[in-house]
Amino acid sequence: MKSVVVGASAGLGRALAEELAERGHALVLIASDQQDLDPLARDLALRFDVEVAPVAFDLLSVDPAAVRDAAVGALGTIDNLFLIAGLSTSEDAGPLPDALAGQLINLNFTAAVRVINAFLPDLENNPAGNIVGIGSVAAARGRRNNSVYASAKRGLEFYFETLRHHLARHSCRTQFYRMGYIDTGMTLGQALPFPAIPPQLAARKICNNLGRDQGMVYMPAWWFAIMTVLKFLPWVIFRKLNI
Amino acid sequence: MKTSYTSLDRFTSGEYEFDRPDRFRRLVETVQRDGIVARGAGVSYVAASFSPKAVSIETAAFDRILAFDPDRSWIEVEAGVSLGKLFEFLTPRGFHIPIQPGHPQVTIGGCVAANVHGKNQYSDGIFGSLVQELTLYHPDHGVVRASPTENAEIFDLTVGGYGLTGIILSVRIGIAKLAGAAVRQRNFRVDGLLAAFREVDRLKQDHDLIYCWNDLSRLGRNRGAGVVVTGSYVAGDSGGKAETNYKRLDPSAKKRLRPNVFTDKAMPWVNRIYAHQNRPASKPVDVPLFQFNFPAVGKEFFFDFFGDTGFVELQLLLPSDAVEAYVEDFLSLQESHGRPIALTTIKAVRGDQRLLHFNGNGFNFTIELRNSPQNIAFLNNLDDLNCRYGGITNIIKDSRLRPEIAERQYPEIDLFRQRLRTYDPRRRFSSALSERLLL
Ligand SMILES: Cc1cc2nc3c(=O)[nH]c(=O)nc-3n(C[C@H](O)[C@H](O)[C@H](O)COP(=O)(O)OP(=O)(O)OC[C@H]3O[C@@H](n4cnc5c(N)ncnc54)[C@H](O)[C@@H]3O)c2cc1C
Ligand SMILES: NC(=O)c1ccc[n+]([C@@H]2O[C@H](COP(=O)([O-])OP(=O)(O)OC[C@H]3O[C@@H](n4cnc5c(N)ncnc54)[C@H](OP(=O)(O)O)[C@@H]3O)[C@@H](O)[C@H]2O)c1
Numbered sequence: 001m002k003s004v005v006v007g008a009s010a011g012l013g014r015a016l017a018e019e020l021a022e023r024g025h026a027l028v029l030i031a032s033d034q035q036d037l038d039p040l041a042r043d044l045a046l047r048f049d050v051e052v053a054p055v056a057f058d059l060l061s062v063d064p065a066a067v068r069d070a071a072v073g074a075l076g077t078i079d080n081l082f083l084i085a086g087l088s089t090s091e092d093a094g095p096l097p098d099a100l101a102g103q104l105i106n107l108n109f110t111a112a113v114r115v116i117n118a119f120l121p122d123l124e125n126n127p128a129g130n131i132v133g134i135g136s137v138a139a140a141r142g143r144r145n146n147s148v149y150a151s152a153k154r155g156l157e158f159y160f161e162t163l164r165h166h167l168a169r170h171s172c173r174t175q176f177y178r179m180g181y182i183d184t185g186m187t188l189g190q191a192l193p194f195p196a197i198p199p200q201l202a203a204r205k206i207c208n209n210l211g212r213d214q215g216m217v218y219m220p221a222w223w224f225a226i227m228t229v230l231k232f233l234p235w236v237i238f239r240k241l242n243i
Numbered sequence: 244m245k246t247s248y249t250s251l252d253r254f255t256s257g258e259y260e261f262d263r264p265d266r267f268r269r270l271v272e273t274v275q276r277d278g279i280v281a282r283g284a285g286v287s288y289v290a291a292s293f294s295p296k297a298v299s300i301e302t303a304a305f306d307r308i309l310a311f312d313p314d315r316s317w318i319e320v321e322a323g324v325s326l327g328k329l330f331e332f333l334t335p336r337g338f339h340i341p342i343q344p345g346h347p348q349v350t351i352g353g354c355v356a357a358n359v360h361g362k363n364q365y366s367d368g369i370f371g372s373l374v375q376e377l378t379l380y381h382p383d384h385g386v387v388r389a390s391p392t393e394n395a396e397i398f399d400l401t402v403g404g405y406g407l408t409g410i411i412l413s414v415r416i417g418i419a420k421l422a423g424a425a426v427r428q429r430n431f432r433v434d435g436l437l438a439a440f441r442e443v444d445r446l447k448q449d450h451d452l453i454y455c456w457n458d459l460s461r462l463g464r465n466r467g468a469g470v471v472v473t474g475s476y477v478a479g480d481s482g483g484k485a486e487t488n489y490k491r492l493d494p495s496a497k498k499r500l501r502p503n504v505f506t507d508k509a510m511p512w513v514n515r516i517y518a519h520q521n522r523p524a525s526k527p528v529d530v531p532l533f534q535f536n537f538p539a540v541g542k543e544f545f546f547d548f549f550g551d552t553g554f555v556e557l558q559l560l561l562p563s564d565a566v567e568a569y570v571e572d573f574l575s576l577q578e579s580h581g582r583p584i585a586l587t588t589i590k591a592v593r594g595d596q597r598l599l600h601f602n603g604n605g606f607n608f609t610i611e612l613r614n615s616p617q618n619i620a621f622l623n624n625l626d627d628l629n630c631r632y633g634g635i636t637n638i639i640k641d642s643r644l645r646p647e648i649a650e651r652q653y654p655e656i657d658l659f660r661q662r663l664r665t666y667d668p669r670r671r672f673s674s675a676l677s678e679r680l681l682l
Contacts, residue, residue, distance in 0.1 A: 010265040010304070035267040039321060043307035047332055185265040189244035 007085025009036035011184030015199035059111040064118035108152035129172030140227035247496035253553025254642035255290035256496035283350030285494035290675035322352030358403030362452040365591035371402040381409035423478030436467025447591035459584035503550030558637035586611040
């Protein structure tokens with residue numbers, strides 16, 4: 001198997017890269033800093049004896065065709081594409097500096113859609129193909145916190161719905177996760193109302209689900225209960241919540 | 244951001260500033276301030292990687308294996324890598340790190356910074372002897388590559404420099420071929436403390452690994468009787484994945500149940516049980532390498548059983564020629580103290596003492612006691628005795644070591660201080676340990 005992990009240098013992406021390497025996948029690792037990708041690539045290649053190509057791209061200013069060309073150039077046919085990179089900020093609660101709003105939309109939605117689009121011709125007829133996207137529980141119901149981030153993730157979720165429909169006529173599969181808290185740099189130092197799961201656990205579950213034709217699912221599954229309650233909370237109550 | 248840390252002996256605990264960078268950029272960003280210190284696994288007995296005046300930079304994300312050269316017997320790793328991860332990588336490939344402290348959670352950064360010893364310092368030396376090259380980040384110097392031949396001054400200060408010269412990023416370590424992943428263990432009974440020193444002395448040349456456990460939990464006859472444990476590498480069961488699992492030590496100060504099991508009354512019984520379990524067998528037994536390397540694995544409860552007040556360890560390097568007279572004085576001081584010593588061990592050592600290195604010729608004599616005012620007073624008295632016999636106390640083990648004692652025991656401590664100030668006039672890196680010893 002040959003897999004591309006977009007957002008591989010830290011957090012969930014790094015855990016996923018490790019899990020895939022352990023399962024014998026050849027890998028293309030993408031993030032913005034070569035200094036992080038190189039040591040990870042060397043570690044995985046040495047420990048699991050797999051081919052690993054570290055390629056630095058800043059997704060905020062990337063030509064998606066270049067990402068696709070670099071990946072195909074390194075490994076040939078690609079089987080799995082993981083869109084893991086994401087960005088959130090505590091400032092995302094009301095008016096935002098324009099540049100930051102642009103980055104949140106770009107990284108969490110536009111760049112992901114464009115990268116998938118660039119890989120789609122390679123992947124859609126691959127019987128072993130998978131395209132995996134990571135959304136967020138924040139996208140379940142609009143709140144004043146994480147507003148641009150959650151909207152972008154909701155957009156990505158919608159795109160995956162369309163992608164799944166498109167791929168229904170092809171052999172490639174999609175899986176999309178409304179992710180709950182993960183214990184990564186993104187949540188470091190935050191007082192979280194619910195427990196965060198280790199990224200290794202999320203990575204293992206994502207890998208176990210490869211090959212499934214799967215619409216949006218919560219990870220961990222218990223977020224479904226929490227978000228269903230939140231979703232159906234009457235507006236008169238919801239508007240008063242400071243969440 | 245704050246989190247709770249404790250030294251493993253629970254002598255120093257509280258809420259401390261920390262960061263856990265997971266990308267190189269973030270590491271560099273977060274280190275651009277005064278008052279920082281690198282933190283490896285944080286399982287040092289003393290507060291070496293935190294302080295109320297510093298931000299601890301956790302290095303857990305920087306734990307990757309960078310290169311491995313089996314032909315020239317070296318491995319290059321990031322400093323946050325644990326001995327456990329390296330064991331898993333090296334053992335199936337027929338190699339090992341010949342000098343390793345007793346727990347797999349310990350990181351290579353911690354081994355370099357504390358210049359640690361393993362189970363046969365007499366034949367293998369201390370960790371610094373394995374370090375061929377390292378890279379270090381200091382906000383005023385950037386990334387520096389250092390080895391005994393390149394930036395030798397920085398290398399010399401960093402190996403055994405308790406994290407005070409910067410963040411060690413990567414280390415190239417010499418490794419050794421392994422006969423097999425098992426150790427043929429043979430235990431010998433000794434009937435007293437002096438006999439134990441003599442037996443360790445007699446057996447030190449002939450075994451890959453050797454240490455002695457002694458019972459000083461009771462006064463009276465045969466005080467210090469114990470078991471010398473020897474080991475030699477043999478072909479055997481590869482320390483496969485299942486065997487490398489271990490329960491992590493928790494170096495956080497979080498409140499949890501810590502029953503004070505190791506009371507003065509209970510200690511003699513605990514020692515009796517241990518002695519019985521480790522009594523010499525009729526023939527040598529083959530023990531998996533992982534278990535022999537890391538004897539604390541599976542006994543993590545030991546640290547909790549001292550209760551919330553914890554314990555204190557004094558690890559002394561005692562010159563060979565002082566042993567006979569020292570043992571006599573030591574035993575009479577313990578007699579007048581009249582309280583049990585929870586744990587006692589002896590190892591043989593050989594090397595040159597320099598700067599702050601816990602090294603020299605003689606024996607490593609370690610005692611661990613419950614942290615109580617009486618025991619602290621005993622240890623403070625013992626310090627004087629130790630100084631008189633030319634002993635030196637291990638800085639990374641003893642939370643109560645006072646600067647005036649360190650100054651009497653480490654002749655080059657001032658040289659270390661001066662050289663550190665020349666290298667880093669702002670003294671950006673500090674820990675509770677370095678503040679206590681005025682480094
Ligand atoms: C069960 C057990 C058994 C032990 N057995 C032995 C033994 O047999 N022999 C022995 O010598 N020691 C032994 N030790 C002590 C242990 O080896 C040292 O305390 C070691 O330094 C702990 O490493 P750590 O990764 O936990 O480092 P920490 O406790 O986090 O830090 C220790 C020091 O290393 C520095 N440091 C850590 N990482 C870096 C880095 N990347 N860059 C710069 N500085 C860094 C810190 O600043 C600090 O000064 C044992 C400890 C335990 C818990
Ligand atoms: N952590 C949580 O609690 C949580 C909860 C819900 C959903 N999620 C989602 O889960 C996914 C993974 O989150 P995480 O916590 O693992 O994030 P993370 O720790 O911040 O890691 C993000 C990864 O994306 C890369 N990346 C960021 N910006 C990039 C850019 N401009 N170009 C290229 N790569 C870039 C990062 O590397 P560089 O920065 O070096 O480029 C890093 O490898 C994200 O989509 C996130 O939104 C996370």
